[in-house]
Every structure is written in structure tokens, then in C-alpha cells.
Amino acid sequence: MTTIKQIAEFLNKELNINNIEDSSCNGLQVENEGEITKIGFAVDACQETFEKAFKAKCNLLVVHHGLIWDSLKHLKGSTYHNIKYLITNNLALYASHLPLDLHEKYGNNVQLANLLQLKDLRAFGFYHDKAIGFSGSTDTTLEKIKKKLQNQGMKTLSLDFGPKEIKKVAIISGGGAKEVYQAVAIGADLYITGEPLHFVHHFAKENNINVIFSGHYETEVWGVKALMPLLQEKFKVKVEFIDVPTIV
Ligand SMILES: [Zn+2]
Missing domain, CATH: 3.40.1390.30 (NIF3 (NGG1p interacting factor 3)-like)
Incomplete structure (x- = not known):
């Protein structure tokens, strides 16, 4: 039993x-x-x-x-x-x-990284002393990434302020909008998180980074x-x- x-x-x-x-x-x-x-x-x-x-x-x-x-x-x-x-x-x-955001096999973030077929995955997005998310490399376009997310029923509210060609992606599921500065710091072309925050608009624009808000629920x-x-x-x-x- x-x-x-x-x-x-x-x-x-x-x-x-x-x-x-x-x-x-x-x-x-x-x-x-x-x-x-x-x-x-x-x-x-x-x-x-x-x-x-x-x-x-x-x-x-x-x-x-x-x-x-x-x-x-x-x-x-x-x-x-x-x-x-x-x-x-x-x-x-x-x-x-x-624990279920950052887990390297079952976590929300590694699953999203796998969905986008990112390579050279690295721990990304520190909270206390632990990384919650992942970053990785790719060779694709912003539009193709949006399509992939949409095909999984995810939202794609996007701030298209970075390059159209995407080489580096950083991901934190759920309420990770504030961590956009960490994505800029590692030179990501695209940051994906769940829930939008107002300040990210100008921050992303002034730092030439694309941001996609894919839904708190949908990313988790x-x-x-x-x-x-x-x-x-x-x-x-x-x-x-x-x-x-x-x-x-
Ligand atoms: Zn959450």
C-alpha cells in the first residue's frame, strides 16, 4: 500500500x-x-x-x-x-x-530550455545563492521562438527591442520579470519569463533586449x-x- x-x-x-x-x-x-x-x-x-x-x-x-x-x-x-x-x-x-523551478531534470526552466532546444545550458538568474533559471545558446529567430511557444499554448506578449536573430536566451519561469537585468548582464538577446511588469518595457528598450512574457501559468x-x-x-x-x- x-x-x-x-x-x-x-x-x-x-x-x-x-x-x-x-x-x-x-x-x-x-x-x-x-x-x-x-x-x-x-x-x-x-x-x-x-x-x-x-x-x-x-x-x-x-x-x-x-x-x-x-x-x-x-x-x-x-x-x-x-x-x-x-x-x-x-x-x-x-x-x-x-525546487521545481530550478531542478536540472524536472524543473520548469530546464523543460522550457529543452523545448527551445537550447545548447550549452548554464545556471542563470540568482535568488539568494541559488540559480533558478537557465540560459543557453541557439541559432534561430525571434519569430521562430514565438511560434514554438504558441504551438505549446503559451502566451507571447513580447517586447521586440533586441536583434531578430537570436543566439543567446535566458529563462526564468513565472514571476521573474525583475531579473531582466541579469539577462542583460550575461548578454542574452532574448529573455523569457512568465508574468509582465511595467518597468521592463523601458529597461528592455534601453538595453536592446527582446523579452517575451509567456504567462505565469503557462511557464509553470x-x-x-x-x-x-x-x-x-x-x-x-x-x-x-x-x-x-x-x-x-
Ligand atoms: Zn510561480
Whole structure:
């Protein structure tokens, strides 16, 4: 019988969660009882995701953005209802935030780099002492990269202020807009991140760099999706991706 403790221990180790400083309380956030037979994978811990996972008969949800962060002080309002729903329905919640951004096999960023077939991958985008993203080399055009992203259902809100020919790309999934200065510092022609920030417009223009905002959600489905075959194979459980996209 597969229990939540076995799966959580395996993921903690595989994702090295104890060695990565993060405002997310990574790991098992809400426990449950009994056997795990089906795992749902999602980007966000939210009511809609929980209800879809319960309907799909999942006993565990593995998410990128969990419910419990350093800032959580009270179980009130929607947070109370979220946690009550999980406990009432015996649905466990496991979260992996930065560990699933930066992981060199399963992480959101390496998956995006692989999608764009970047070569000579290097750790990029430092937060505390850890690199979250990746940079790599290529020989393509901005338009071809946009097409590739669009073909995967990703957003391509773009600031086309750099060269049309792209040799070096830097990537940080999700809310990495502020890190655009690090992309300029390494001489990237293109910086890809999830969510837009206003100041990046003039900064990119004045530093001749292209920036594509591909959606916070769309750049962060990759990590949890990469864990699906891993857990399916290891624990012989059913798996399902619970798709609840956001507008930003
Ligand atoms: Zn995120």
C-alpha cells in the first residue's frame, strides 16, 4: 500500500527540498490517511483545482504554488475553506515551488530550455545563492521562438527591442520579470519569463533586449507535468494533470 509519507519522502529527496531557501513551505502541506491510488498534478493550490482533483478521484495533489507560505499566520476566510475542503475529502497536498523551478531534470526552466532546444545550458538568474533559471545558446529567430511557444499554448506578449536573430536566451519561469537585468548582464538577446511588469518595457528598450512574457501559468505547468511519469512509474499509481489556467 502506497501512503502519503512514502511519496512525500521520495519527492523531498528527489527535489532536494531541504536545501533550497524559499518563501513557500515546500513538501507535504496537508496530510491524509489511507492509500494513495491517484495523484493529481496542478500549478496552483486553489478551490477550483481541489474540486476538480476530488472529482477525478485523486487522493493527493502535487502543486507548484502551495497553500502554505512563510506569510501564512491564520486559517481564516478562503484559506480556512481550502484547508477544510482538503481535510474533509481526505485529499493530501504536496507543494514544490523553487525546487521545481530550478531542478536540472524536472524543473520548469530546464523543460522550457529543452523545448527551445537550447545548447550549452548554464545556471542563470540568482535568488539568494541559488540559480533558478537557465540560459543557453541557439541559432534561430525571434519569430521562430514565438511560434514554438504558441504551438505549446503559451502566451507571447513580447517586447521586440533586441536583434531578430537570436543566439543567446535566458529563462526564468513565472514571476521573474525583475531579473531582466541579469539577462542583460550575461548578454542574452532574448529573455523569457512568465508574468509582465511595467518597468521592463523601458529597461528592455534601453538595453536592446527582446523579452517575451509567456504567462505565469503557462511557464509553470512543465515541472509538475514532468513529475507525472516519475511517480506513476515509481508507485504504480494513476496520474492526471488538473488544468486550471489563469489569465495572467
Ligand atoms: Zn510561480
